[in-house]
Amino acid sequence: CGFALRQTQNFPFKTLYGNFSENSPLGVELRRNLLGSGQIDLVTDPKKMPDVDAILDILSEVRQQVAVGMNASGQVREMQLRLRVSFRLRTPQGEEWIEPVELYQQRDLSFTETAALSKEIEMNMMYRDMQTDIVQQIMRRLSIVKPRKAAPAPAPVKP
């Protein structure tokens, strides 16, 4: 039915300047994936910024927790965790290859006050899972982007 193992993801840029904080959890995972692809030379030294092929800006990362379901005696029963990350890909000359786009993930979490400690651990697991989902989507969008000119677009690999 046409499925084939995914080949190496190739990216339309060689050197990339990572314009995001190094030690935030999102930054660490994004760095790990960018380097893990083996195709990208990640630059973090601001002085080298002008002569990289592309710049990845993480514009915002917003975590939100909302009690969406309560029972009649004011006890929270359902919570929703939301993660919004907006990013942009541009060249040092300012030409935008990917316009600022917001990636949104949400997860539902049942809750009882007595289990507050274990639910706190679970929340962190959920945030990590949402973050992995968003990093995968960013990686996919980076590999799909077709620059309008300059770097020659690699021939897409036909299964």
Add this chain to the structure above:
Amino acid sequence: QGTGLSLRSSPMLEERISERQRSEGAIFVGGDQVTARPDMDLVIDGQATVRRPGLAVKADRILYDQSQDILNAEGHVRLSRDGSMFEGPRLKLQVDSFQGTFEKPTFELYRSGGYGDASQVDFIDDKRQIVRDARYTTCRRTPGPEWLPEWFVKATSMTLDMEESTVQAEDVQLRFKGVPLMNASSVSFAMTDEPKSGFLPSLIGVDSVSGLSMSAPYYLAIAPNRDATITTHLMSKRGASVDSEFRYLEQDYKGQARLIAMPNDSLRQQSRWGMTTQHNGSLDTGLDAVGRVGVGLTLNRVSDDNFWRDFPRSGLALTQRLLPSTGVVSWGRGNFNMTAQVQRWQTLQIDTAAITPPYDRAPQITMRYGQWNAEGLDWSVVGDTTRFETDFSRIPNVSAATLASLRNGERSYVQAQVSRPWVRPWGFVTPKLQMHATRYQLDNALSTGESAFNRALPTFSVDSGLVFERETNWFGKDILQTLEPRAFYARTPYRDQSLLPLYDSGAADFNLSTIYSENPYVGQDRLVDNNSLTLGVTTRFFDAQSGAERLKLGMAQRIRFDSQQVVLPGQSTISAGLSDMLLGAGVRWSDRWTVDSTVQVNSQTNAITRTTLQSRYNPTPYRVFNVAYRLNQGVSEQVDMGWQWPINDLWGGGDRETETAWTRTRGQGLGPDRWYSVGRMNFSLTERRLVDTIIGFEYDAGCWLGRVVLQRLQSTVSTASTQLMFQLEFSGLARVGASPLQSLRNNITNYQFLRDTTEQPSRFQSYE
């Protein structure tokens, strides 16, 4: 000769006029007839215009004494500047210092969109003017002789400060549809949406608990990085309360502090208060071996157990009956980081629905040292020691068994793990070895006489998965579809842990995020005896052009080769065989439609134990409808609805062109003279109660907004508090956005205020 200044042309218009331009810029003069004595004076007759950077004067006749720089204009005088425009019979102005008077002008302030007339305007300098006997409104004139603005402000004097863009009015009267609404000796309001001190729209309401209530918020812009909002609530049945919130953003730290204080609340004959503060920042310890230390402090405290019922929707803490207070200090260097924290809970008890309080952690010290991809290995060691204590005595009519189940004590554990990930684009294999060593020391011994326990358990797990891809086409869209089978095996030997206390272990929701993990329970107190293989497959559909994830379907099931004996208290051993089946789906086919759902089917009884199903329809700004169904077998079953929709759609629908034109500027509603219905209903099926309801109607008249809101909050199974609130918001008069429906913005995703902050009009929009 020397480094010449290299200029390059810029397509941008110069928004700000520099001082040099203002003083040395050329003066352009035009008219039917000019009589001039060069460098001395100038008389222009007939359609006279004098223009300078940032200033344009038009009149029938202008006398301009260039030596004194004094300009006298008569007859249809029109003075236009970057922020404002004045029109009237006569103007006398010293142009440089911009002092002068304008008789019987009508004026318009572009920043706030307001305009009006006055007996006289005194120009003090180029930034400030005093308008005498002014009448001011932002309602647009509609054709027809008998037009009257729906509201306007009358003041003996209004000082316009263009630099601060504020208006300071003296003995003011606000008239709305002919009715004097407010008389004040002195009022200040902002011309723009920049945070300026001033009154926010006030709120009048009537409710079953507090009677007639009125709240008047006042916004205080202390500094660009500090502000405060002080709201006074007057309640007929209970008295007065003050809700003050202070926010600060400094170089090394930021935070906010909020206090609700009510000296004596006749509802409960006692003084009430409730506070919440968040503060986090970093501290320089000065020792270069240590460097900076991260500090975080969160305090949530209220005066009594009924606070959450008597102050509904105060938005103090997320879980209104369980208030966490946490102080944490964190420090890290390279791959090592440590945190020390103290966390205490305040649990608000009510007789009909008691809560067993979670354990306080006073203190908890955690250290972590790990490396990533060191010669292909990821390893980390986590050490943690925590003192758990709580007090069950305050639980109303507590049973002896619950009292006996109290296990205050200390727990220390070390968890070392090492994994060797092989990651390829087409798949991954990650074997991992974990070692847990835990020690418990209870305050008082159990019935068996033991008070200290040790437990050491190794865990071996292998996570593996493949990624298949193909390009296909669905409903005319080029799609890249992936197929990701995954297998996760985990093996942990059995140790009897039934005597161990239960501090932070609990059953995790069974979903695609938590199913691929070594332990079905989160936390350190129960390490399940695992010999299980979790198999699952996820398929995702990506838009070929943008890479956006359009559809995601997932299925997973766990196969236990041995029965699981380590279970949570009160549960029976789980026999070997197939575990619950998990199905998950997420659809985001277009930006207008999203559907998300997860279903957990118990494979033994085929009963559905956990379901979440939610969908959102959001075709245009200000039109959103969310509906969600959430079932947690035996605990809660809830339906949650939220919507914001223009009511005009019911009868014939608004005209789409004006709407699209209107929404080109963000945050301005869909156009004047429109009704919107807004609401949120949370229905608890298990208790057959409508738990949390807000139904509101908003009327956007263009220059003012009317809001009627009915709120009903269930406080116990039998009692509820209902509240009806009214609000009038005059755009251009008060900082916009503050609305009693703040809780709606959290509960209805994509809900938008009808007036949100807007950008400032450029000076070229009204260029003459």
Add this chain to the structure above:
Amino acid sequence: EKADKDKPMNIEADNMRHDENQKLTKFSGKVVALKGTLVMRADRMEVQEDGKGQQIAKFWAAPKERIFFRQKREGVDEYTEGEADIAIYDKQADQVTLIQRAEARILRGTEVANQVTGDKIVFNNTTEVMTVDGQPKGQAAAGRGERVRAVLTPRKEASASAPTTTPALRSSPALVESKKP
């Protein structure tokens, strides 16, 4: 400046015709008229004398060109320059009038301080007043419309000191009749 009024006017031109009984002198071909600091350049010039020895000089420019006028201003190191299709110099009133597509510039050294365009510009040297008229309503040409346009640049040194430097007016002595060349 004022002193030009009493200076002799000498005129160069390709050729000249004088008609005694009409007291009309005509010059044509690259006419240059100098009178003290007053300079006039035109294609054609006519000087008409009336009975009492008053002289009215008229200047016409070649087609698609304009006459050129230049004079030093009283008491300041600044010059007034002007161009127009037709110019009239009235010696008695010491007044220069520029008609049709008239433009006047006041130069401070080489920098253009003030600049005025209009349909008719009248410089009155005795009162130091310059009046500029736009095209009367009816005849306004479709294009830019003949309204008066002026550009004034404030003096470099602070305007506060301006009052002291304005030239002091004084009346001129007796009339002096200029001799014909």
